[in-house]
Amino acid sequence: MNDDPEQLDKHVEDLLQDRRPERTPLPDEDALRARQTAAMLRAAKPGAGLPSKEFLERMQGSIHDWVGERSAQPDPASRPSRRSLLLTGAAGIAAGIAAVLGIQQVDKAAPKTARQLVENGSWKPIKALADLPEATPVAFRSGAIEGFLIRQGQEVKGLSGVCTHMACILNYSKFRDRFECPCHGATFEKDGQPTNYSSPLSPLPSLQVRVEKGQVQVYTV
Amino acid sequence: MREDQTTGAAVASSGKIVPLPHVDAPHGQDHLTWAYQTHVTAIYQYIYGRVGNRPDAEDLTAQVFVKAINGMRNDVSVPELRSWLYRVAQTTLADHWREYYAEGAGELDDDVTQQPAPRENPEAVQRVDALLATLPESYRRVLELRFLRGYSVRETAQELNLSETNVKVLQFRALNRAGRERGRPS
Numbered sequence: 001m002n003d004d005p006e007q008l009d010k011h012v013e014d015l016l017q018d019r020r021p022e023r024t025p026l027p028d029e030d031a032l033r034a035r036q037t038a039a040m041l042r043a044a045k046p047g048a049g050l051p052s053k054e055f056l057e058r059m060q061g062s063i064h065d066w067v068g069e070r071s072a073q074p075d076p077a078s079r080p081s082r083r084s085l086l087l088t089g090a091a092g093i094a095a096g097i098a099a100v101l102g103i104q105q106v107d108k109a110a111p112k113t114a115r116q117l118v119e120n121g122s123w124k125p126i127k128a129l130a131d132l133p134e135a136t137p138v139a140f141r142s143g144a145i146e147g148f149l150i151r152q153g154q155e156v157k158g159l160s161g162v163c164t165h166m167a168c169i170l171n172y173s174k175f176r177d178r179f180e181c182p183c184h185g186a187t188f189e190k191d192g193q194p195t196n197y198s199s200p201l202s203p204l205p206s207l208q209v210r211v212e213k214g215q216v217q218v219y220t221v
Numbered sequence: 222m223r224e225d226q227t228t229g230a231a232v233a234s235s236g237k238i239v240p241l242p243h244v245d246a247p248h249g250q251d252h253l254t255w256a257y258q259t260h261v262t263a264i265y266q267y268i269y270g271r272v273g274n275r276p277d278a279e280d281l282t283a284q285v286f287v288k289a290i291n292g293m294r295n296d297v298s299v300p301e302l303r304s305w306l307y308r309v310a311q312t313t314l315a316d317h318w319r320e321y322y323a324e325g326a327g328e329l330d331d332d333v334t335q336q337p338a339p340r341e342n343p344e345a346v347q348r349v350d351a352l353l354a355t356l357p358e359s360y361r362r363v364l365e366l367r368f369l370r371g372y373s374v375r376e377t378a379q380e381l382n383l384s385e386t387n388v389k390v391l392q393f394r395a396l397n398r399a400g401r402e403r404g405r406p407s
Contacts, residue, residue: 014274028322045368049278067253067258
């Protein structure tokens with residue numbers, strides 16, 4: 001049962017048509033690697049690989065049920081107070097809560113706005129100011145924060161990179177000069193304001209950013 | 222281009238992200254549920270990038286969440302939750318490939334052992350570009366036409382001036398060669 005071009009092409013056709021390939025046992029490692037490579041190539045096709053709205057909605061309901069079932073079981077190790085502390089806030093970030101914190105000050109002081117997105121975090125270096133292009137958002141991830149840095153001269157603004165609709169990670173389109181959600185098409189201007197969505201969305205929260213000795217730092221956990 | 226700082230419990234326990242006013246999880250869900258749900262898209266994309274088709278990606282994503290929710294503590298921080306989900310995704314993928322080829326499949330996909338990229342899609346495209354660049358012209362061409370441009374075997378045959386049988390042979394050789402290139406330590 002050697003692998004052959006016909007058999008492999010059948011697998012490739014299935015991938016291209018977004019069908020589940022038949023799980024036939026393979027003769028060797030090369031045959032497996034060829035199929036893993038085919039999967040990787042298939043996923044790189046423009047537009048491929050986003051979950052459907054139906055699937056996301058189904059998962060939403062299922063996860064709710066699974067978590068509920070699990071919580072109903074006795075769990076001596078669980079500490080509800082800490083759990084709500086950590087998850088309440090962090091889930092908040094992931095959900096991209098509306099928190100317009102204003103343009104961040106580029107100074108050496110610790111954050112002083114009364115209500116910041118992150119408390120008791122720390123400043124994490126992200127990249128050198130010199131490496132940031134003027135006015136073009138650059139994506140980063142640090143700790144629990146997914147965001148964009150936008151340089152304006154010697155100052156840098158930080159914005160959450162999580163869509164305020166259903167928490168997908170936003171992309172920046174250079175061509176259209178705005179943030180775009182790959183999931184359901186929401187878009188945001190570079191100041192974080194939502195633009196086109198059918199239902200009203202919150203703007204993207206700002207992040208605390210400072211420049212220290214030429215290094216751009218973000219306040220994060 | 223981007224930083225991917227190590228995340229972990231030490232970082233998470235030294236700080237916290239405070240809830241802001243009107244921070245209610247959407248749709249009246251509890252926060253643990255919401256924390257899991259915010260990762261569905263990322264895990265789906267991670268898996269899709271490795272199985273390349275929707276039905277498998279949906280099934281495996283659901284499996285990952287069932288396992289993750291049953292195996293995880295309730296007092297987890299989001300960075301811990303994130304890295305736990307990716308670990309479960311990796312073992313779930315290894316099990317998936319074992320159905321095709323049992324021996325040693327767990328260590329076959331090198332990508333699975335690597336730290337996941339922060340944004341799956343652009344990373345996937347970059348990985349593919351780098352892989353294609355290692356191939357001879359004819360191999361690269363057939364894979365580009367079939368996978369990136371979605372040509373049928375017939376269309377590819379016309380474009381390359383080959384018979385359909387030859388296209389399948391060329392595709393076979395190209396995928397096998399690319400598979401071996403991927404296995405090579407970089």
